[in-house]
Amino acid sequence: MNQNKPNEHSHNHGILGEKTELYFAILSGVFFFTGLFIEHFSTVQEWSLGCFIAAYFFGGYFTTLEAINKIKKGEFEIDFLMLAAAIGAAYIGSWGEGALLLFLFSLGHALEHYAMNKAKKSIEALGNLSPKIALLKKENELVEIPIESLQIGDVIVIKPNTKVSADGVVIKGKSSINQASVTGESIPVDKYAISSLQTHTEFNDIESKHKVFTGTINGDNVIEVKVLKLSEDSTIARLVKMVSDAETQKSPTQLLTKKFEKWFVPIVILLVVVLCFAYLVIDETFNQSLYRAICVLVAASPCALAISTPSAVLSGIARAAKSGVLIKGGRALEDMGTLTTIAFDKTGTLTEGKPKLTNVIPLSGFDKTNFLSLVLDVESLSNHPLARAISKDIREQYQIETNNQASDMSEIQGKGIKAQYQGDEVFIGNPRLMTDNGIDVSTEIEQQMRDLLQDGETVMLVAYHKELIGLISVMDMPRPFAKDTLQRLKAIGIKNMIMLTGDHQNVGNSIARQIGLTEAKGNLLPEDKVKAIQKLKQRDSKIAMVGDGVNDAPAMANSTVGIAMGAAGSDVALETADVALMSDKIESLPFVIGLSRKSRSIIKQNLWISLGVVAFLVPITMMGWANIGSAVAIHEGSTLLVVINALRLLRYKI
Incomplete structure (x- = not known):
């Protein structure tokens, strides 16, 4: 059978609509069985021949169109082999067996197109989501x-x-x-x-x-x-376009089977021609030799092989698209199934990407509510992301509102901020800001700061009336599902999970401890991330990089599989990644990896089924132990089995 995309079969939309091919195959079967009945139970033998000829017409119509299209392009493929076998059977008077061959082949073809269309339709359904x-x-x-x-x-x-x-x-x-x-x-x-x-x-x-x-x-x-x-340009329009482009990108297994077929079909034709002349060597008639050659021709047609990989790849891509995951082609699908190492960006991937207020420690008997009021009044004057995060969290966590008692706020580059509060100066920032302004930082406070820094927190000291009154710390917190997701990845066989971050090594270590990463590499610039990916690739041969696709694009491009998160809004992520998780949720990662593993195992099963059937049928037909009827039944049965096996992916759940 052939690997063309179903929508290229424009002739499928015949006189009876898009199911014409299926109806023709059924009519071919009706005429074949009628002819068989007449042959065995009636005296009017000419009627049976008429039925078989009608079965030939309905069974061979689409196969002939297909073969003509191929021959025009200079390709001799499976359709051609099947027609040759049917014509040969008619020539030696085996009309019944030829009709059975065309009936089963056309039925297999029609069902294959139906199955492939089903997978295509679940992708095209995405396109119909847009209102008109x-x-x-x-x-x-x-x-x-x-x-x-x-x-x-x-x-x-x-x-x-x-x-x-x-x-x-x-x-x-x-x-x-x-x-x-x-x-x-x-x-x-x-x-x-x-x-x-x-x-x-x-x-x-x-x-x-x-x-x-x-x-x-x-x-x-x-x-x-x-x-x-x-x-x-809408996200959904680009999604549909990318999914349809994805199907045309052949997977490694598909490229391999294509090469195999290129050599295999001419060898089969040569073998069949040689077998036609077997009567010169062994004691049999020309018609018996021809019959044997036709049996071998049927047995050796690699229908199931041709359809085994594309049907699985298409079903896998369609299933992923249904869950908001775009996989760009068979290569990415197969590669993901072999991964044991994943590298993650930190900010916005494993963490929320927004700093959260984690510690509020007032000193020297200063009241906590007064302390927070002062911090909120001062920080709410600043537009700095950290100041905004602190103000927001004080309001939400402690239900405190601003009293507007701070004024004259100014930022001191790289050190912090200063402002006036109830007629006196307030400083919020790092130890250098304090010492520059003659404020003493005791060794025990320095120790407290070191402990918090060790945990990956960003610490700010607060001084008022020329003395320290407390400290606050903020941290980019892990995503709620990060830990659980990494455990699930471990369970499905991902051994190494590494964080690559531009943040301080302490921050990386702290997050890694909290969520269960195997390794954290900090202080990395984008080009350092690329080097880290290349090193990991040398060590583990295949590596995926998960990021938000904007600053991680170079690292993604260098990895085996680039996986972008939250790609629904980001054009860059959609372009650079091999796999795009449309939502901003890391939880869908185990599903994608699991689906890829399942797709790989189904591709392998399909290859074994299809090659196994050919390896079994060719010798027994050469020895004359099987007739055309049984060869066709086993052969087409294996093709249907392969398609049904691939369609299981459409129902995949982790």
Whole structure:
């Protein structure tokens, strides 16, 4: 059978619609069995011949079209071998066996296309997620327009329980949105209006709680969305395009079987021609030699081999896409199944990527609430990410609000900040800021700082009235599911899990201890990450790099498999990675690796089945121990078995 993509079989859409091929195969079977019945139970033998000829027509119609297309391109493939066998059978008067051959071959072909179309359809279903029309807001009235007509900057209204019609940012209202179609997340995600939007803001730079994707489903509230991507550039459109491109990238096993077939088919044709003249050497008629040659021709056709890998690769890619994971082609799918080492970026991959307030330690009898009030008043004047994180956490964790008693805040580069608070100076920063301003840091506080730094925390001292009144520390916390995910990866055979980070080695070690990594490498610049990947590759031969795809692009490009997280919004991640987890969730990693392992084992099973059947049938047909009927039945049975085995991947669950 052939490896063309099902949608290339334009002739499949014949007079009876897209199932014409299947109906023709069934008609071929009906005529074959009618002819068989007449041959055995009736005296009018001509009728049986008429039925067999009709079976030839219906069974051979699509096979002939296929063979002609191939021969035009100078390819002699399996369809050609089958037709040659059927014509040979008719020539020696074995019409019944020829009809059986064409009936089973066309049925196998039709079912194979049906199965491949099923896998394709589950991918194409992604494309149908996009709604066709959008509600455009124009001077306070709503106009229905096709989504192709939307322009960047348009404002659209998304009604409750309808699909979002463009990638954009929520500018009014709040709602929970079901993003399963794009990111594979099973739980709806809350989305809020963004407070201010600069005109030049990029879609990728917007926080995920403000942005929405085409094809996702709105909850119970009305929201207004500003369009930031045209329909052809939307995440879902690019996803569909990339998945269909992915199918055309052959896997290593596919390339190998292609090479094998290239040599195998001419050798079979040569062998069959030689066998036609066996009557010159052994005592049999020309017709008996020809019959044996035709049996061998049927037995040696590598139908099952041709379809074994593509059907498994396509099913694996389709299954992954359904769960919000884009795998770019068979190579990435097979490579992932052999991994034992994974390298991770830290920030935003294993950790939240946002610093959290972890310790508040007031000193010298200073009241904790007063201490926090002072810190909050001063830090809320600063726009520094750390200051913003501290202010946010004091408000949320301790329910304290600002009293606006701080003023004249100024940042001191590389050291911290100073401000006025109730008529006196406040300093928040590192020990150098303190000593520069004549504030004494005792050895026991230095020790306390060292302990916290050892745990990977960033520590800030707080001074007021020229004396230390406490210290606070912040840390980028591990993702909630990171530890559990790494344990599951270990359970499915990933031996080495290494963190590569630009952060301090202490920070790396601390996170590694908390979540169970085998190794952490800190203080790495992007080019150091590339060197680290190359070293690991020499040691373990295959390595995956997991990151958010932006600053990790060079390291990903150098790894065997680059895996990008949160790729739904990031164009860079989609371009550079071999595998893209559309959601921002590291939890889907064990599923992807498990699916790849399963795909590899199914590809192996299929190869053994297909080669085993050929190795079994060729000798027994050469010896004349099997007729065309039994050779065809075993042969086509193995092809169906291979396709059904591959389709199991569509139902894969970890």
